[in-house]
Amino acid sequence: MGLLVQKPPRYLPLLLLRKIMASRCLSSSCSSSFHSFSSLPSISSSSSLLFTPRVTFPLRRFPSLFLVQNAVSPRAFMSSSTATESVQERTSSKAYGSDQIQVLKGLEPVRKRPGMYIGSTGPRGLHHLVYEILDNAVDEAQAGYASRIEIVLHLDNSVSITDNGRGIPTDLHPVTQKSALETVLTVLHAGGKFGGSNSGYSVSGGLHGVGLSVVNALSEELEVTVWRNGKEFQQKYSHGNPVTALTCYALPEESKDRQGTCIKFWPDKEVFTTEIQFDYSVIGGRVRELAFLNPKLTITLRKEDDDPEKSQYDEYYYGGGLVEYVNWLNNDKVLVFSDEFCLLVVVPAAFIFCLSLVFNFCHLTYLLELFMVSFIHGELKSIVDGIKFLKMLHVFTYL
Known part of the structure; x- marks a missing residue:
């Protein structure tokens, strides 16, 4: 015989949760038990849910999925890189003065609250790192300076994205007194996409001057290579900080005209709450959209594997643009x-x-x-x- 004789409303889980919480607060004992469904009043009289007689049964008989059905792990949406932050030791002092005001410098805010910048520390946020670097390369294509982008998912769970655009500038920045390359990698809101007469782009996507530095901050390691003005520039970073100086080499005569940027990064395991593993099909879906939106752009996606037969490779080029996308749909x-x-x-x-x-x-x-x-x-x-x-x-x- 069913316990509920009428169709439960969509807010039934909320009512049950309120009933459980209220009864636990009113009860003087801390027994490991929950309310029986048979003690619930009629759904129509929801106001009496908080004050019904307490009937208990062993915890093992209560379906725990009832309250967490279709839920997502809370850690996946935590904006902190530390799962135990909510239970950190709290000071008993009631004093609140200037000493309690924290000032985060550089890329500290990103590592402290990564979800604020990439949405989550789960799979969605992990893949967002790829999209940020990819958007920068696409911006070069939309500006008319790049025609090809190569994405490689490496065996060590790192990702490299290479374009043949203008290359990130490497000369000294007048404000930071660092190279422009180090500036865009270590300073939030430093980039060429803010509009105005000094902007480097007329249109752009992504996080406008934030994306590259965010990826750097949330990476265990990051390597950047720039080909520009007949030279090759390289620099390595760890957790958002440079660990090597910017090096410069002259390109061979046959490669003097090479231009572009390559970003290779290893996501930080301490930041993300999910396994560091990129989904080829998820990235491929985004790449296909970008290829349709930019008909003059070729994007390749490759996934390495120990078994050559399991390695994957796709090339996306749609000269028909939107018309071809409609036909594909x-x-x-x-x-x-x-x-x-x-x-x-x-x-x-x-x-x-x-x-x-x-x-x-x-x-x-x-x-x-x-x-x-x-x-x-x-x-x-x-x-x-x-x-x-x-x-x-x-x-x-x-x-």
Whole structure:
């Protein structure tokens, strides 16, 4: 016989949790027991949940997954690199003065609160490190200086990303009195993507001057190589700090024209709460999107393996851009209308500056409203012109 005779509301777990917490507080004993479901009142009278008679049964009979079903490990979303921070020794002093105000310098804030910069210390945050370096390389391509990006997932769980762009500047920075390369790797909010007359990019993605230094801070080791002005520059870092001086070598005559940047990093095991292992398919999905968004760009992805037969390699190049992406999305669908005229536009995804709008479509809503108003006022000669307008703004549509 069922214990609940009516469909439980979606907030039932919350009500049960409130009941358990309240009864544990009201009880004078600390027995390892929970409330029986049979003691629950009718769901409609939820206000009485806190004051029902206490009935106990052994803990082993209570399904522990009931309260943590579909939950994610709390550590995966902790912004601290230390799992035990919440139980650190607390001072009993009630004094609160200037001594209690902490000042974090350099990259300390990143290591103290990594989730603030990469979202989590779980798999999502781990892969975000790759995306930050990749976004920098894509910015070079969008600026017209790079045409190829190579990504390698190495056997030692490190990742290297190489582009043939202009290369990070290595001359002395007037403010920090360090090389520009060391500046962008060790100083937060140092980069060429903040706009204005001195900006190095007209459009860009990523964390605008934060991404490279964040990856450096959260890496056990990082190696950077820059090819620029007929020379090769190299420097190594550990936990965000330089461990070698910037070295410079003249390139051989046959390689004098080589330009670009290579970043190789080893994520710090002390920071991440997940196994340091990159998912080839996850990174491949992001790389495919970027290749569609940048039709003149070639991106290669390779994963090394002890067994050559298990190694993976893919090359992404889509000269058709958005049109080819739409065709790829619709490869298993039947074309109902001609691609030259369509009355219905269904938008499954949107991107701005190569960044996917997953959680908020307000930008897309604005563009669609602008499209309709322009069409009604006669500013767009036809719906076809409107669709081309949406394509230009990187709004993907099923045609």
